[in-house]
Amino acid sequence: MAIHQPLPAPPYDIAGLVEALGDVPVVTEPVVVRRRSRDFFWYSPILAEELKAVAGDIIVKPRNEADVVRTAAACARLRIPLTVRAGGTGNYGQAMPLAGGVLLDMTGLDQVLWQKPGIVRVQAGMNLLSLDKATRENGFELRMHPSTKRTATVGGFVAGGSGGIGSVAYGGLREPGNILAARIVTVEEEPRILELRQDAAQKVNRAYGTTGIITELEMPLAPAWPWIDVIVAFDSFWEAFEAGRAVAMADGVVKKLVTPIAAPIPSYFGALKSACPEGKSILACMIAEPFLDSFKAVLAGRGTVTHEAPSEEGPGQVPLYEYSWNHTTLQWLKTDRSITYLQLLYPHDRLEESVRLMMEMFEGEVLPHLEFIRFAGRITCSALPIVRYTTPERLNEIIALHEEHGVLVANPHVVSLEDGSRHKRADADQLGFKAEVDPMGLLNPGKMRSFVPVR
Amino acid sequence: MAIHQPLPAPPYDIAGLVEALGDVPVVTEPVVVRRRSRDFFWYSPILAEELKAVAGDIIVKPRNEADVVRTAAACARLRIPLTVRAGGTGNYGQAMPLAGGVLLDMTGLDQVLWQKPGIVRVQAGMNLLSLDKATRENGFELRMHPSTKRTATVGGFVAGGSGGIGSVAYGGLREPGNILAARIVTVEEEPRILELRQDAAQKVNRAYGTTGIITELEMPLAPAWPWIDVIVAFDSFWEAFEAGRAVAMADGVVKKLVTPIAAPIPSYFGALKSACPEGKSILACMIAEPFLDSFKAVLAGRGTVTHEAPSEEGPGQVPLYEYSWNHTTLQWLKTDRSITYLQLLYPHDRLEESVRLMMEMFEGEVLPHLEFIRFAGRITCSALPIVRYTTPERLNEIIALHEEHGVLVANPHVVSLEDGSRHKRADADQLGFKAEVDPMGLLNPGKMRSFVPVR
Numbered sequence: 001m002a003i004h005q006p007l008p009a010p011p012y013d014i015a016g017l018v019e020a021l022g023d024v025p026v027v028t029e030p031v032v033v034r035r036r037s038r039d040f041f042w043y044s045p046i047l048a049e050e051l052k053a054v055a056g057d058i059i060v061k062p063r064n065e066a067d068v069v070r071t072a073a074a075c076a077r078l079r080i081p082l083t084v085r086a087g088g089t090g091n092y093g094q095a096m097p098l099a100g101g102v103l104l105d106m107t108g109l110d111q112v113l114w115q116k117p118g119i120v121r122v123q124a125g126m127n128l129l130s131l132d133k134a135t136r137e138n139g140f141e142l143r144m145h146p147s148t149k150r151t152a153t154v155g156g157f158v159a160g161g162s163g164g165i166g167s168v169a170y171g172g173l174r175e176p177g178n179i180l181a182a183r184i185v186t187v188e189e190e191p192r193i194l195e196l197r198q199d200a201a202q203k204v205n206r207a208y209g210t211t212g213i214i215t216e217l218e219m220p221l222a223p224a225w226p227w228i229d230v231i232v233a234f235d236s237f238w239e240a241f242e243a244g245r246a247v248a249m250a251d252g253v254v255k256k257l258v259t260p261i262a263a264p265i266p267s268y269f270g271a272l273k274s275a276c277p278e279g280k281s282i283l284a285c286m287i288a289e290p291f292l293d294s295f296k297a298v299l300a301g302r303g304t305v306t307h308e309a310p311s312e313e314g315p316g317q318v319p320l321y322e323y324s325w326n327h328t329t330l331q332w333l334k335t336d337r338s339i340t341y342l343q344l345l346y347p348h349d350r351l352e353e354s355v356r357l358m359m360e361m362f363e364g365e366v367l368p369h370l371e372f373i374r375f376a377g378r379i380t381c382s383a384l385p386i387v388r389y390t391t392p393e394r395l396n397e398i399i400a401l402h403e404e405h406g407v408l409v410a411n412p413h414v415v416s417l418e419d420g421s422r423h424k425r426a427d428a429d430q431l432g433f434k435a436e437v438d439p440m441g442l443l444n445p446g447k448m449r450s451f452v453p454v455r
Numbered sequence: 456m457a458i459h460q461p462l463p464a465p466p467y468d469i470a471g472l473v474e475a476l477g478d479v480p481v482v483t484e485p486v487v488v489r490r491r492s493r494d495f496f497w498y499s500p501i502l503a504e505e506l507k508a509v510a511g512d513i514i515v516k517p518r519n520e521a522d523v524v525r526t527a528a529a530c531a532r533l534r535i536p537l538t539v540r541a542g543g544t545g546n547y548g549q550a551m552p553l554a555g556g557v558l559l560d561m562t563g564l565d566q567v568l569w570q571k572p573g574i575v576r577v578q579a580g581m582n583l584l585s586l587d588k589a590t591r592e593n594g595f596e597l598r599m600h601p602s603t604k605r606t607a608t609v610g611g612f613v614a615g616g617s618g619g620i621g622s623v624a625y626g627g628l629r630e631p632g633n634i635l636a637a638r639i640v641t642v643e644e645e646p647r648i649l650e651l652r653q654d655a656a657q658k659v660n661r662a663y664g665t666t667g668i669i670t671e672l673e674m675p676l677a678p679a680w681p682w683i684d685v686i687v688a689f690d691s692f693w694e695a696f697e698a699g700r701a702v703a704m705a706d707g708v709v710k711k712l713v714t715p716i717a718a719p720i721p722s723y724f725g726a727l728k729s730a731c732p733e734g735k736s737i738l739a740c741m742i743a744e745p746f747l748d749s750f751k752a753v754l755a756g757r758g759t760v761t762h763e764a765p766s767e768e769g770p771g772q773v774p775l776y777e778y779s780w781n782h783t784t785l786q787w788l789k790t791d792r793s794i795t796y797l798q799l800l801y802p803h804d805r806l807e808e809s810v811r812l813m814m815e816m817f818e819g820e821v822l823p824h825l826e827f828i829r830f831a832g833r834i835t836c837s838a839l840p841i842v843r844y845t846t847p848e849r850l851n852e853i854i855a856l857h858e859e860h861g862v863l864v865a866n867p868h869v870v871s872l873e874d875g876s877r878h879k880r881a882d883a884d885q886l887g888f889k890a891e892v893d894p895m896g897l898l899n900p901g902k903m904r905s906f907v908p909v910r
Contacts, residue, residue, distance in 0.1 A: 180748070
């Protein structure tokens with residue numbers, strides 16, 4: 001394990017940078033900079049140790065794209081690393097400035113540029129919940145969002161995420177059509193502004209901000225149904241899985257979330273605990289209100305509905321999706337830091353058998369939490385199981401055993417994009433593209449491990 | 456082949472019926488009754504012969520549900536068969552009155568009862584295009600419709616169809632949630648009115664009107680996108696198939712129709728002939744306008760787009776969907792009655808290999824026309840290939856060879872529901888239900904072959 005040490009005194013010309021930035025807002029107070037240099041990397045006990053000393057030297061907070069260009073130019077001239085950051089909700093240390101330098105806080109670029117039926121053009125730093133409010137006025141919403149919707153930004157989702165609530169209907173961000181365009185600023189002495197459309201936009205998808213600074217995104221929209229949060233309790237995880245599979249396969253039921261979670265995970269579900277009877281496994285779903293009866297018809301009497309309410313995400317309310325995806329892990333971590341998690345993709349053509357096999361192989365050690373998704377046109381399961389953590393060696397063994405049995409692992413316990421992202425990667429030449437847009441390798445050096453600066 | 460002969464003089468008490476009906480409108484002119492006793496059964500050279508003499512004795516045209524009840528009661532009392540009919544667009548002889556008697560023309564029940572976001576409640580005899588106009592005002596449309604949308608009714612679609620344009624996204628009518636409720640009138644001396652919700656509504660799905668008289672339907676709605684008709688031309692059918700498969704599997708591309716059609720079928724495409732270059736196979740698609748570029752990204756340069764225009768279905772215009780599903784067959788039949796067709800369902804897990812195998816086995820005799828659909832949660836192909844017809848024996852041999860190789864056939868060359876409908880049947884006890892709602896077996900006797908009247 002290599003612990004990233006802060007350098008005793010930054011070798012970067014921060015004073016020169018501040019001068020070059022003119023009136024672009026900056027924050028230099030070490031305590032604030034240090035605090036904002038952290039994301040949710042600490043979900044991993046390994047990254048928690050490895051990255052604990054990582055910090056940037058200065059926060060730059062552009063107000064607009066011109067400020068982004070000015071910052072990129074100055075960093076290029078002064079050879080100062082630049083790490084893009086917004087909500088800081090990533091779990092792979094995506095926004096941790098491994099080599100220090102500038103933390104580029106994108107949350108000032110938070111405007112909807114235009115929208116029309118089915119499409120929104122938005123600045124990258126816009127919060128996802130605010131974006132949702134803006135599109136919902138016209139009857140639309142993003143096709144998918146992370147469980148961190150209330151704090152994350154659209155740019156952070158595209159750069160650091162991969163899919164989430166909605167992927168059971170539309171697949172992940174890597175599917176053609178799920179990112180319509182991205183506008184980026186290159187990191188060069190004379191930065192260029194590039195518009196990447198359709199397939200080309202995949203070059204910034206889950207690249208952790210290493211392939212250009214995203215300033216705008218054009219995203220496809222889905223009809224905004226009134227969503228109902230539903231919890232169904234089952235005696236066994238397998239029953240929850242089978243009911244979930246039936247719902248996921250039911251093309252006549254409009255849904256956004258189909259999540260089987262094994263006991264005893266739901267006993268950590270704070271405000272929802274009363275809907276999670278002791279010892280029961282649950283299926284957590286978001287169903288379009290007009291089709292709730294069809295959903296129940298698919299359940300066909302299986303399980304007990306213990307919670308059913310409109311999905312509310314205003315202040316003081318906790319939507320069900322904040323118990324899904326990696327929020328499931330968070331609910332447990334709130335009271336017990338002895339556990340960690342994995343990110344898996346099960347093979348669609350051996351779904352049941354491989355879920356069962358992993359359950360048997362790691363009984364009591366790896367607790368199942370699945371997320372039904374579409375992947376390349378087929379229903380399968382992503383998974384974020386809770387792992388009772390012992391040692392790094394055992395964790396790596398668990399990962400290896402999953403992979404040996406054809407269950408793909410996007411390892412959230414390593415710092416680099418290549419080692420971690422895996423099956424979540426977009427099908428695009430991100431490495432080759434980086435040479436074009438960040439030739440000096442200033443965008444979070446170390447994150448795209450295999451990149452060698454070209455000049 | 457059993458030719459259904461008209462009886463020399465109807466044994467039914469038609470005069471008594473007319474009296475019992477009071478002011479319910481009827482038509483008795485033999486020429487009109489005979490003409491309206493025919494549907495599109497003649498697509499099959501076998502049914503064309505078998506059913507050519509079939510005719511009802513009288514048309515009854517209810518103005519409302521009370522008229523339907525009155526007719527059902529009178530038919531029950533007088534033991535007169537009753538065949539429900541509306542647009543008469545079926546190809547399995549669904550609306551042909553095998554035993555004569557009453558033709559119940561449902562097109563007078565043509566009102567929207569209510570609609571709310573995602574759901575419409577409508578009288579069964581409403582024309583599908585008119586229904587579309589009514590729901591589209593609120594931004595919605597039916598999830599799927601047959602290629603006969605402009606002439607067919609919603610009740611006819613549910614009773615006689617199985618899926619169509621839209622099934623590539625939502626599956627067929629048999630999927631849970633694709634029919635929310637049906638209201639039916641029973642055929643008894645004192646008819647009852649039953650509301651069948653969710654799974655129970657499947658009892659009338661593709662039952663050809665033999666399991667009660669549908670008077671109202673509650674149908675789920677989808678967002679009404681502006682649809683673009685697109686034709687892409689390819690050198691070979693296989694290229695059209697592979698491009699179609701990629702589009703069908705692309706969950707990020709919103710589509711309603713993905714139809715590969717082999718040369719020389721498109722050379723019969725009248726008004727669209729200029730978009731169908733000689734010798735080319737085509738892929739016909741309907742794509743939501745905002746996502747047309749994503750569709751083209753999936754094509755990735757394959758094929759040549761020869762037609763791209765908003766789907767127009769007003770008078771004097773011909774939407775692309777009238778070249779798809781069984782309209783493909785019709786386009787050829789317009790100038791050449793020597794061909795016929797089949798209705799197939801390919802297995803999702805051996806799709807490519809079985810399509811290829813059938814192509815090789817019947818080269819030049821069975822010309823491929825596929826329809827990508829979702830079926831039970833998976834993408835596969837329905838198919839309506841053009842068959843160069845020789846003899847009934849050879850046709851049955853072709854059917855048997857398909858079935859031997861795991862390709863399901865819904866045989867459109869037989870008169871009964873059981874023999875014909877097959878994989879298109881709903882998963883519901885229609886036979887048992889018929890005993891409850893039509894105990895004397897008066898609803899088109901002969902259509903549900905296995906039914907024995909209970910009193």
